[in-house]
Amino acid sequence: MEDIYSLWHYLQERFKETLSKVSYDTWIDSAVPIRLTETNIIIEVPSSLHKDYWQNNLATRVVEGTYEFTNREVSPIFMIKNEEVKSPDKEGTHLKGKKPFKQAQLNGKYTFDTFVIGKGNQMAHAAALVVAEEPGTIYNPLFFYGGVGLGKTHLMHAIGQQMIQLRPNAKVKYVSSETFANDFINSIQNRTQEQFRNEYRSVDLLLVDDIQFFADKEGTQEEFFHTFNALYDERKQIVLTSDRLPNEIPKLQERLVSRFAWGLSVDITPPDLETRIAILRNKANSEHLEIPDDTLSYIAGQIDSNIRELEGALVRVQAYSAIQGRDITTSLAADALKSILPTDKPKAVTIYAIQQAVCKFYQLTLEELKGKKRTKNIVVPRQIAMYLCRELTDSSLPKIGQEFGGKDHTTVLHAYDKIKTIIKKDSALEHEIKTITNNLTNK
Numbered sequence: 001m002e003d004i005y006s007l008w009h010y011l012q013e014r015f016k017e018t019l020s021k022v023s024y025d026t027w028i029d030s031a032v033p034i035r036l037t038e039t040n041i042i043i044e045v046p047s048s049l050h051k052d053y054w055q056n057n058l059a060t061r062v063v064e065g066t067y068e069f070t071n072r073e074v075s076p077i078f079m080i081k082n083e084e085v086k087s088p089d090k091e092g093t094h095l096k097g098k099k100p101f102k103q104a105q106l107n108g109k110y111t112f113d114t115f116v117i118g119k120g121n122q123m124a125h126a127a128a129l130v131v132a133e134e135p136g137t138i139y140n141p142l143f144f145y146g147g148v149g150l151g152k153t154h155l156m157h158a159i160g161q162q163m164i165q166l167r168p169n170a171k172v173k174y175v176s177s178e179t180f181a182n183d184f185i186n187s188i189q190n191r192t193q194e195q196f197r198n199e200y201r202s203v204d205l206l207l208v209d210d211i212q213f214f215a216d217k218e219g220t221q222e223e224f225f226h227t228f229n230a231l232y233d234e235r236k237q238i239v240l241t242s243d244r245l246p247n248e249i250p251k252l253q254e255r256l257v258s259r260f261a262w263g264l265s266v267d268i269t270p271p272d273l274e275t276r277i278a279i280l281r282n283k284a285n286s287e288h289l290e291i292p293d294d295t296l297s298y299i300a301g302q303i304d305s306n307i308r309e310l311e312g313a314l315v316r317v318q319a320y321s322a323i324q325g326r327d328i329t330t331s332l333a334a335d336a337l338k339s340i341l342p343t344d345k346p347k348a349v350t351i352y353a354i355q356q357a358v359c360k361f362y363q364l365t366l367e368e369l370k371g372k373k374r375t376k377n378i379v380v381p382r383q384i385a386m387y388l389c390r391e392l393t394d395s396s397l398p399k400i401g402q403e404f405g406g407k408d409h410t411t412v413l414h415a416y417d418k419i420k421t422i423i424k425k426d427s428a429l430e431h432e433i434k435t436i437t438n439n440l441t442n443k
């Protein structure tokens, strides 16, 4: 069979003749040939956007070019690049005769080198570095909390990779809280609990992402409590992330909340404009994109709360420029982002949306929220929901009352006044309400 690299070289030359430089750099340079079989050529591309483009615009030329080169008809398969790289540690894969649990999956792109430091994440970055260099001693556990897409996962992976670099034999495990829960449940079903425990309790660094999803999972919390203790007693490092502080996670056992507070909790807040520009510049450089400074500032000025979306905007601008065959300028960026940027009109928030958001945050059902039960864990969220309805919608007090299971308007007014008074003194509650409001208005 022909050598795929010679074929790829042939295809590249063919594309060079027909595509503009920016198109070539965007689509062809980022693709990697993986395998040539009797019937297929497998090509790896970096994102779903690239895959669509290849399928719609370039696939036929791959078929033609391959035919010219090999005299065979093959159909192309485009695979999205799996960004995850395995940690060098392989110990767990040799457990005798037993199916191993998933090993540390660290994203090679999420390192300290690629992390831009700014006001909102300075402290988190510093703590992460300390933990990578001095695991298990100073800040244990290290707990990152903050909004969506602000770099918590990135820092976790960076810690893992830095630790492996400093101590190549270190055993690092990164999991989402859902993976932990699933591994645990599977271990019960398959009667492999001992293996599960060995796997989780023998690591030097355990990274668990998004532990707010432990809420409501009693059994998993129980198991995690023991995992935590075993690691902590052995002075192994534990790093956790969540979208909020441990004591704000509903139904998280008190003993876990108190253990999480043993170490250091650091929040990550949205980046300021300078940091956002620096993140974009870094990203543009690593993708070898030429983008004028004023265009980077323009993009960074449009998206201010979520770095994942900021990166998405850059990919969009890049693709738009390639499709249009135009250089990246501010006006091109404005065209490219038109459809994803919020319009000036504020998004209408409805009573129903508020009820949903409050239920989600406090892990209640809609029936409980709208019902008559007067236990504290329901009454306060109910009053918060009523407060938010008054603050964020134009609805009248009777209308709000009606939407809460037919309550009187004086009940709504009482709830509103009560919450308004409490938040002046109770900053934790104020923070919770802010988080719910952000969830409602940012998405």
Ligand SMILES: Nc1ncnc2c1ncn2[C@@H]1O[C@H](COP(=O)(O)OP(=O)(O)OP(=O)(O)O)[C@@H](O)[C@H]1O
Pocket: 110, 114, 115, 116, 117, 118, 121, 147, 148, 149, 150, 151, 152, 153, 154, 155, 210, 243, 279, 307, 308, 311
């Ligand atoms: N300071 C930074 N420098 C460079 N890139 C960053 C930075 N912060 C975040 N990013 C990038 O933004 C994207 C989102 O970050 P990440 O996935 O770590 O967010 P997160 O806080 O874990 O979000 P979630 O709550 O959704 O899990 C990633 O691609 C990450 O590399």
